[in-house]
Amino acid sequence: MPDLLLELFSEEIPARMQRRAAEDLKKLVTDALVERGFLYEGAKAFATPRRLALHVAGLPMKGQDVREERKGPRVGSPDAAIQGFLKGAGLASIEQAKIESDPKKGEFYVAIIEKPGRSTPDVLAEILPGIVKNFPWPKSMRWGAASREPGSLRWVRPLHSIVCTFGPETEDPEVVRFDVDGIGSGDVTKGHRFLAPDEIRVKRFDDYAPALERAKVVIDTDRRKDMILHDAKDLAFAQGLELVEDEGLLEEVAGLVEWPVVLMGSFDEAFLDIPPEVIRTTIRANQKCFVLRDPATGKLANKFLLTSNLIASDGGKTIVGGNERVVRARLSDANFFWKTDQQVKLEDRLEKLKSIVFHEKLGTQYKRVERIAALAKEVAPIVGADPELAERAARLAKADLVTEMVGEFPELQGLMGRYYATLQGEHASVAAAIEEHYKPLGPSDRVPTDPASVAVALADKIDTLVGFWAIDEKPTGSKDPYALRRAALGVIRLVLENNLRIGLQQVLAQGMASVSGKVMMNRIIQTAEMRLQFEDALEEAGSEISKIAAVVERYSELKSTDEKGAIRNQVTNELRTNLQDLLSFFADRLKVYLRDQGARHDLIDAVFALEGQDDLLMIVRRVDALGSFLDTEDGRNLLAGYRRAANILRIEEKKDGRDYNEAPDLQIVNDQGLIEEKALAVVLHQAREEAAAAIEAEDFEGAMRALSRLRQPVDAFFDKVTVNAEDPALRANRLRLLNSIREATRTVADFSRIEG
Amino acid sequence: MTSEPAHMNPARSFQGLILTLQRYWAEQGCVILQPYDMEMGAGTFHPATTLRALGPKSWRAAYVQPSRRPKDGRYGENPNRAQHYYQFQVILKPNPPNLQELYLGSLKAIGIDTSLHDIRFVEDDWESPTLGAWGLGWECWCDGMEVSQFTYFQQVAGFECSPVAGELTYGLERLAMYLQGVESMYDLNFNGLDGVEKVTYGDIFLQAEQEYSRHNFEHADTEMLFRHFRDAEAACRKYLEAGEPKPDANDQRHLMALPAYDQCIKASHMFNLLDARGVISVTERQSYILRVRELAKACGAAWLKTEGGGVAA
Incomplete structure (x- = not known):
């Protein structure tokens, strides 16, 4: 059975898009074939930095012949009806039609329309240009002289050539000819950019893959990954070290090379004083290199592994030297951040949080920290934490956001706070809570157990939830830009996995009181002075909805008593509705969580249907x-x-x-x-x-x-x-x-x- | 070919590197321009890029542009970062189909042998909020170090690029540090000579880095800068209005796009200085960026009504 080979050769495709693009290509082509009645035995797609390739095996030479009978008018119908029938059925004269009869209708004409199956290459030539033109890249671009015209071809980066051949194994396949915006299909591709830049003529997939391999291109991402992993482990082993595996990095690196060559570099041992997570993050994020550890101690070694795209004529000495230079510069920077950050205490950084806007309508990180600290202190006794420790941890929890290190590597937030807290002699629980208060980040992330961590983690998430509820930024459908579902799931896991008894309604009301009143303040009060008074009064009002509403009424700068009464009702209603709405959001998330644990959803409903279920x-x-x-x-x-x-x-x-x-x-x-x-x-x-x-x-x-x-x-x-x-x-x-x-x-x- | 004296070798002379790149891109048909005579944050701001990227006319240019980023000042203490540095900028419109090869040719010209060095094109999408511009491309890596930015402009000043221009930006200090094998930009050999005749980058710029860092972070007159920002913004608008063709005139060309754009450049730099002085709050910051972008867009629109922008005389 004949095979299709398709290759789209372009400038470098972003690593993160390659796998998805290969899958999309396979799906689009095979779906279009199946839709037209062309079945196939198997299909596989490939991607490298410079090409997407597709092999569809076992296609027919041509489509199936189709025979269709079309009923026409009765014998003896007016000429107009006859002519219409002939035209519709594509017949030259009425003699070509059969005459059939049935008891109801009498004698009538039937046209037999026979459509021979179309040749597969013709169909391919018809399908493929549309697929290329409408390819679902996450981001695409125009280029070159063609981009003078509107509607010119878009691709992820400039597309240079297309290989498309079709035919059985025994014969020379034919080139499926088509043209996409001036790029004609053919049977010529190129090998590795530097190692084999010459043109290569290919016939079918069976010779395409080996020809590229000879031209130093491995088309299969998974094979490139295997090669990198295997070589990396070998090199590590030879030095008595162990590779710190990193699947995400491996996938990315495999998307940056057509021919992987793994090389080892080293850096000054003195840099090992920097926290290992920082070393790993800087080497990974900036250099896309792997780090290594000593299997005996588990500590990082002063070595790294880079994956180059070149079999260099000097065995890679220059490449290693260059990479070592950059790693050295990066680690010097990291070391500088690490040292300078330690010179300012975390509490002295809080002032700077005033200039970081958490959300336009929810104020600065500074305000947020104040709220979280108050809430953490309230929640502490319920979760068995020391209120003072919980409050202290909450106060310092966001301070590392304004350190140099987290400015450079946002993914180290929390962790750096913990390091700096430990160095400045904070209680171990405070330091741990600073790191752990972001957790759990997802369904599989670890749930903190230290009571102080739990208190701050709960306060952080609840503040987020009540805040976004107060400004009506709730998740809808697949959109959840502030990860509120994750926050609610976090609360659920924190409570359940630590066996905590919490009346959710009470805690949410507390959080909501501190944020909602202030959100409302913007609507009702103009003068700064009044705002301060208002905030104080609000703090005194606590979490009781009626008291908050009374405060809003008292301070609102509305003139008439009617308006004031109206705002009071409005506040009461809004707070109540928000609270109920948020509680039912929790109920939904709990259902999802329990369903994932295997519980019956109807039993969950049966329990939730009872009044006041918030524990x-x-x-x-x-x-x-x-x-x-x-x-x-x-x-x-x-x-x-x-x-x-x-x-x-x-x-x-x-x-x-x-x-x-x-x-x-x-x-x-x-x-x-x-x-x-x-x-x-x-x-x-x-x-x-x-x-x-x-x-x-x-x-x-x-x-x-x-x-x-x-x-x-x-x-x-x-x-x-x-x-x-x-x-x-x-x-x-x-x-x-x-x-x-x-x-x-x-x-x-x-x-x-x-x-x- | 005449063999060049050793001190012109891009691997040992900073100016040799510049001259080699200029010669190479001149050979590719670029006009070699001189730096624009205004303070700007990047070579992209040069009207030879921002404005010439707009409109249908073909255009090829290369130039060095001193780039001022007040916030990046480190009092001359950071070996890799400074508030003033050089970019080498190349723009080719429309981009030729072999732009990647041409770029690799330029690396070869400055002595980077692709059989020894690992050159990679790593995804990096470019966006300039102040210019209302974006494009797709890469950062170009040489042995793990970013040596250039490579961008296909899709939009500039809010207008679709038609045709698309290819833009290359070489960070000259970093590239030279790699070629010369030094760890600090201030140790770069500027003129390629040895002994008493040797002039280093530090000889020329270290004092300036220290003085300008003081200026940018501590002393720049913020009241004046705020005023200059407002003045530049107003002047830009005024010039745009003055150059706008009268509805009934035969000649529908805009007559003041370039002088207006100068004021946009100026406003942008004033903003950068104010930002470095820390007197612009987070919320204000966004609104200043938007104000500059509005100017850039208006200048782009005006440019498209000029001869350079493709309108027949």
Whole structure:
């Protein structure tokens, strides 16, 4: 079966775009072929800095012939109808049409239209220019003389040539001829820019790949990665060292070379006094080199590995020398930052945070630090942290943002703060919290456990969430520019994985109070002096919504009492709505989190449907207990009994146009009830009280156990008792009994939300 | 070919490096211009790049441009960073198809042998918020060191480049440090001579770096700078208006694009000085950048109405 070879040869494609582009190319070409009925056996795409290549194997020589029958007008129809039919079906005269008949329509014409399958190269030549022209590069450009005209070809960097051949293995394939904005396809490519710059004529993929390999181009990114990794490990091993592996860097480096040559360089040992993370970051970020460690001590070695794109005539001596120079200069800079940063204490840097805007509407980092420190202090006792330590850590947590080192390497934020805090003699928990308060950064990141870290981490995330909620910058769909989902997940993991008991509503309200009032201030107060007074009053008001609203009313510079009253209502409503909205955002994130842990989403819903569920840990424990209970026979039967009761109630309540929410009259039960009815009433009362007591004691298993006692009497009740009794009073009372079953289950969850 | 005296060798003479690059790009058909006679942050600000990149006319030029970045001053104490340094700038419009090869040829001309050195084109998209300009390209690496910027201009002064120009910028000090094998720019041999006749980069510029760092960070008269910024902004607008063709005139060319653009350059430098003095807050900063960009855009629009911008006389 014939193969397609396609190569798009250009100037250097950014490393980060190559893999995706290769996949896009494969998908676009194969989808377009399949859409036109051309199936294939296999396809693989490749990328190097200078080319995207695609091999599609096992394509047919031509498409399938298509035979189509088209029904026409009745025999003897007016000439206009006949002519229209002939034209539509592409027939020359009516003699070419068949005549068929059916009982309803009588005799009519049928045209047989036979379309021979088109040759594959023709179809390719038709498909490919469009794919090249509309290629989904994240960023593309125009170039050269062609860019004088509007609508000229765009590519990631100038596109130079196209190879496109098609044909079976046994014959010489043909060049699929097409033209994209003046670039004609052919069968000529080029090898490595410096090692084999000459033109290479290729036939098909089977000779293309080896020909390029001879011309010092490895087209497969994964193979280049293997080569680099293998050589890097060998070189490290030879020196008794170990490679510090870095998948992201490896992928990037593999996208910067067509022929990888790994070389080792070294730097002055004195630089090893700089923190290892800094050395690694500077060498990685600026030089795209790997670092090495001593396997015995785990410490960094004064060596690095670079990946060049050249088999140099001096064995790489010049290249290593050049890279060492740059690494030396970079490490000198880093060393300079490291030393100068230590000369200013972290607390003395806070003033500078006043000039860093966190968000236009949420003020400076300085203000943010004040809020986080206050909140961390509040939260500290709940998480078992020393309030003073938590506050201190929060105060210093952002100070490293204005150090030279973090200015140069933003990814070292937190870590540098920890180093500098330790050096200036801060408490170990404070230093740790400075680093860890950003954590967890994602679902797989480590969750801090030191109470001070937990307090600051919670305060940082909650301040972010309430802040963006206050200015109405919530995540929508796939857009979450401030990573608020991640922040909420962070709070959830911090709480659950540390087994913390936190009333979320209370904590969120606290955070919201400090940020919302101030956001509102911008709307209502103009003079700076008033603002200061307002802020003080706001601080005193604490987190109670009504008090905040009162402060806003008092200070708003609105004239009439009507307007003032209106602003008070507005503030109250906004704060309440925001709080509820944020709580339900947390509920959603918790659901996602628990679902990922394998919990049933309906059980989560069943628990959330109860009032006032804002203690994450208790929610999770309840969901767990409910899940286990429903896995038992008692649980399943009780659920069935509940449903039966709920169904009857729904029907009867609808019929009667009223509900039966009152407690059953025990007198009626005793006087007129059957024995099963009496038994149920007794057990219901007991089970409900026991379940409620168990819930009070946070013993969810106990609550489920209490409910499980209902199963037998409920079953017996339905077995023997007719709910719709003749006597209306007896009937009503039985319905109330059913309602009691419903109510009893609500002590643990809303059973109506349970599925299956 | 006449063999050049040893002290002209770009590997040992800073001026030799400049002369070699000038000769090379002159051979490629560039006009060799002299530095623009105004303070600017980068060679891109030179009207030979910013304005000539706009409009349909072909254009090839190369020049050295002293670049002033007041904030980068380090009192002469940092071996790699200074508030005044040289850029060698090349602009070719439209970019020829073999611009990468031409660039590599220039490296060869200054003694960088591509069989010994690892040359790489590493993604680096360029954007100048003050000029309302952006382009795609690379930083060019030689043995892990960035030696040039290579950009295909897509937009300048808010206008699409049609055709696209290719721009090359060589950081001369850094390149020379590599060629000469010295660790500090102040140790660069400027004239390539030895002994008493040798003049170093430090001999010429160290004192200036110290004095200008003091000026930029401590003493520059901010009141005056604010005033000059406002004046330049107003003058730019005034000249643009004065040069604007009258609606009923036969000649619809703009008559004052270049003088107006000078004031835009000036405003930009005033802003850089104020920024270095730390008197512009974060929020104001953005608005100053926008104000300069508005001037640049207006000048670009005016230029497109001139002969240089492609309007027939």
